[in-house]
Amino acid sequence: MSNHQAAGGTNGDRTGRYVRHPNGHVTPMSPFTSVWRWHITMVASILFRVTIGAATVGAALMLGWIATASSGADAYAKLLACSASPLGLFVWFGLTVVLFSFLLNGARHLINDMGKGLDLKTANLMARIAVWGPLVLAVLFWVALFATGKVSL
Amino acid sequence: MSAAPKFKNNVKISERHGAGEWKIEKLALAALMPLSIWVASTGLTLAGADFATVAAWFGNPLNAALSAITAVVFFLFASLAWKVIIEDYVPAPSSRKTLITVSNIAFVLLAAGSVFFIVRAASLPIAGA
Incomplete structure (x- = not known):
């Protein structure tokens, strides 16, 4: 941090866009962190990777669920009790968020991969849907589950 | 590297593997879109369901096949x-x-395990049947 303060590339540099490296070289600062403004499309892009990681964990959990269910009524009853606990419900809620994130962000990615929706307005809109839509859909999903009495606290 | 690079619509054509892997990834993702809607609807069906319901659900060949x-x-x-x-x-x-x-081996194991346990769940004895 203190290095950064002292790092104006040349004495006359008032842009703050240069850094002096430990070896004495002066280079333009990487545009990665401090110069580029955060944009919703960047958030959506990063969240898709996070989603893929979370979906991988989620798929492993679903495999565990199927394996338990296939082991018979007793094992399944224990799993059902765990699922109904606060921690269990929290995990299942997380899994629905991940599922909807995979759906919406995957759709955004596919549309962009076809070369469509790349103008600023559409890209922003799709990124916003991909970032916030999963939360909205997951809450609606759980409202439906509670309203139909399939799940209760 | 011997041949001169070829272009199609001003885009350089890959010299070695082509875009096969990318295309497979996109096709798989496209296939997963309707499938994840189906998974969500399955979640609405099976949330809080008892064992008999789950066993009967997997007993339906369509459900078992779509799961696999x-x-x-x-x-x-x-x-x-x-990758x-x-x-x-x-x-x-x-x-x-x-x-x-390592990740490829893990995913092959996960896929094989999924199919195994789905078949096992599909062949559960259904109470009353």
């Missing part, structure tokens, strides 16, 4: 996606190669 397809396509997609992620973040070729091999 979803699992296999997802793990295919995940293996390609993780890309590893290639992005692991610079050393040897550890990159090792990690990709």
Whole structure:
């Protein structure tokens, strides 16, 4: 941090866009962190990777669920009790968020991969849907589950 | 590298592998879109369900088949996606190669395990049947 303060590339540099490296070289600062403004499309892009990681964990959990269910009524009853606990419900809620994130962000990615929706307005809109839509859909999903009495606290 | 690079619509055509892997990843993702809507609707059906309901659900061949397809396509997609992620973040070729091999083995095991347990769930004795 203190290095950064002292790092104006040349004495006359008032842009703050240069850094002096430990070896004495002066280079333009990487545009990665401090110069580029955060944009919703960047958030959506990063969240898709996070989603893929979370979906991988989620798929492993679903495999565990199927394996338990296939082991018979007793094992399944224990799993059902765990699922109904606060921690269990929290995990299942997380899994629905991940599922909807995979759906919406995957759709955004596919549309962009076809070369469509790349103008600023559409890209922003799709990124916003991909970032916030999963939360909205997951809450609606759980409202439906509670309203139909399939799940209760 | 011997031949001069070829272009199509001013875009350079890959000299070696082509875009096969990328296309498979996209096709798998496209297939997963309707499948994940189906998974969500299944969640609405099976949330809080008792054992008999779950066993009967897996006993329906359509449900079992769609589950197995979803699992296999997802793990295919995940293996390609993780390959890309590893290639992005692991610079050393040897550890990159090792990690990709390990993740591929893990995804093959997960896919095989999914099919095994789905078949096992589909052949559960249904109470009263």
